[in-house]
Amino acid sequence: MELSWLEDFLALAETGSFSRAAERRNLTQPAFSRRIRSLETWTGATLFDRDARQVRMTLAGERFRPVAEETLRRLIQVREEVREVEGTVFSTLRFACTHALSLTFFPDWLRAIERTNPLGSIRLISESMELCEGLMHDGQAQFMLCHQHAAAVPRLEPRGFLSLPQGDDVLIPVKSPEVAGELPGGEDARLPYLAYSTESGLGRIVAAARAKKDPPVWLEPVFTAHLATALRAMALAGRGMTWLPLTLIQADLAAGRLVRAGGGEWDIAVEIRVYRPRHRLSAAAEAFWRALI
Helix, strand or coil: CCHHHHHHHHHHHHHCCHHHHHHHCCCCHHHHHHHHHHHHHHHCCCCEECCCCCCEECHHHHHHHHHHHHHHHHHHHHHHHHHHHHCHHHCCEEEEEEHHHHHHCHHHHHHHHHCCCCCCCEEEEEECHHHHHHHHHCCCCCEEEEEEECCECCCCCCCCEEEEEEEEEEEEEEECCCCCCCCCCECCECEEEEEECCCCHHHHHHHHHHHCCCCCCCEEEEEEECCHHHHHHHHHCCCCEEEEEHHHHHHHHHHCCCEECCCHHHCEEEEEEEEEECCCCCHHHHHHHHHHC
16 A cells, blocks of 8 residues: 555545546546555445545545544654754745735735744745645645635644634625626626636635525626636626635725625625644744744
């Protein structure tokens, strides 16, 4: 059995999709499928139901998942301890951050911390929420910074990860001034919608918040992307409406390049949170966490 098979298993368990899990693991889908088959051969059990519309774990897979997670956590912890023994060359702080926050929040956040707690070398990986979660599960990042909503929390299990609030933001429905119509639209007057893809954390939040809204929203998807910056560009070009973080579009609203596509009742309040594994990290990472508390 290879360690990479456990990482493959968890990627598939989290995404429910062979194609998305293979992309996360930087593998072709046929190669990824073969590795999952190899793990099932090693365990002697079928771990995933492939007949369902979405790939789901079997009962055997559900039983195997916590074992796989704990095994990986312990190995990652040992790796951190061994790296620390090697010296300061491994004192770099490793962050995974969703793309919008890496542009708007992350620089000032770090600067504020450094005023009282000098930091050493920093490595930032700016990615979609799904890939950031994968980096945390794989131990490639020590911290993850993301937006969070009560109805759409990250896929980082509380038994394995801790988090702290670091700020607030709000997702605002916006459009270019020349785009007609406002929320909620109508059955015969659907609004052109710039949608987030499934790997986007903001997309999960918007979908969860919309599911709770009454009356329903009448939208016609015309463009899909996982980056808020891409949706902002399309909104500025007059292609439709979307929900965007206030931290990303304050200047656009002030200049009138974007306007509201609905009243304040359509806003979605969100937190900005930082996550870390529960297990012990390097001395530099633990010092950084203490500075946040």
